[in-house]
Amino acid sequence: MEAATAISVASTLKAGMSIMHGNAQATQLAANAQQTIIRARSDIIRSRVEALKHKKDANTALEKLNRTLATVTAYAGQTLDPFSGSVGAIATNIMKKGYNDYSMKKDSATMEQENQAVIKYSAEYQATNYRKAATRARNAGYLSAAIDLASGYAMSTKFGTGSVKGAQKFGFNSNPSSGPYLGFGEFR
Numbered sequence: 001m002e003a004a005t006a007i008s009v010a011s012t013l014k015a016g017m018s019i020m021h022g023n024a025q026a027t028q029l030a031a032n033a034q035q036t037i038i039r040a041r042s043d044i045i046r047s048r049v050e051a052l053k054h055k056k057d058a059n060t061a062l063e064k065l066n067r068t069l070a071t072v073t074a075y076a077g078q079t080l081d082p083f084s085g086s087v088g089a090i091a092t093n094i095m096k097k098g099y100n101d102y103s104m105k106k107d108s109a110t111m112e113q114e115n116q117a118v119i120k121y122s123a124e125y126q127a128t129n130y131r132k133a134a135t136r137a138r139n140a141g142y143l144s145a146a147i148d149l150a151s152g153y154a155m156s157t158k159f160g161t162g163s164v165k166g167a168q169k170f171g172f173n174s175n176p177s178s179g180p181y182l183g184f185g186e187f188r
């Protein structure tokens with residue numbers, strides 16, 4: 001086998017491998033993007049469950065507050081005002097504690113809802129970055145393939161005149177008058 005032909009074949013194989021490597025990286029990064037979105041959906045569902053739990057706890061706190069106030073009012077008697085004297089102080093204290101408990105649980109539910117938005121948008125951002133990286137990896141594979149073919153063409157032309165014909169079989173054109181000329185030939 002002629003050296004120029006061997007170099008042409010080797011550079012063509014290397015170019016093919018570069019394209020395959022770039023496509024493999026792109027596929028992996030696209031899978032990472034999809035996995036990020038799936039993981040985010042799972043986290044959002046988990047967060048919704050937590051938000052519902054906090055809402056239920058807030059409603060339970062209000063129910064306990066109502067029961068406790070009803071108990072205090074019942075013990076106060078029919079003629080005694082529940083908001084005066086010691087019974088009033090007890091009722092006010094119970095209302096403060098009950099409302100604080102309710103507020104904390106309601107705030108926790110609101111924070112979980114906001115957390116869902118953060119999870120969603122950060123996952124979308126991460127997935128977009130993975131997709132962009134996949135495109136860059138695929139393009140890098142093609143660029144590397146073009147460079148491999150060009151360097152193989154340059155090497156094969158150094159080994160004799162027969163290599164130019166061999167390079168033209170692979171789609172290279174060393175004639176600058178027939179189209180765009182990049183200095184090392186053109187891949188068609």
